[in-house]
Amino acid sequence: MNQKNVVGIGNIYASEILFRSSVDPRRLAQTISNSECNLITSNSKIILKEAIKVGGTTLKDFFSAEGSAGYFKIQLNVYDRENEVCVNCENLISKITQNQRASYFCNICQG
Numbered sequence: 001m002n003q004k005n006v007v008g009i010g011n012i013y014a015s016e017i018l019f020r021s022s023v024d025p026r027r028l029a030q031t032i033s034n035s036e037c038n039l040i041t042s043n044s045k046i047i048l049k050e051a052i053k054v055g056g057t058t059l060k061d062f063f064s065a066e067g068s069a070g071y072f073k074i075q076l077n078v079y080d081r082e083n084e085v086c087v088n089c090e091n092l093i094s095k096i097t098q099n100q101r102a103s104y105f106c107n108i109c110q111g
């Protein structure tokens with residue numbers, strides 16, 4: 001999925017949102033159905049709220065450079081977990097690079 005279509009969401013959150021939505025990050029945006037699109041939108045809001053709750057109080061803090069304190073307080077299910085066991089199944093998390101950005105996903109849960 002081209003992240004130009006998920007404007008303003010860093011690759012940490014893009015990976016987490018697609019995992020929760022069971023959408024493979026390699027899929028092209030045109031192939032995403034309306035119901036999947038709605039799911040991605042609602043999961044984006046949920047993750048955004050969680051991240052704001054545990055991290056920065058403003059969106060600016062929330063989207064600040066990787067490594068800021070807020071990032072690692074939110075439970076990451078796939079991001080930076082390459083070759084670790086998926087939280088939902090026995091599969092290992094995969095990492096791919098698209099447009100110079102890393103995406104992490106489970107190819108069973110998101111297959």
Ligand SMILES: [Zn+2]
Pocket residue numbers: 086087088089090091106107108109110
């Ligand atoms: Zn899985």
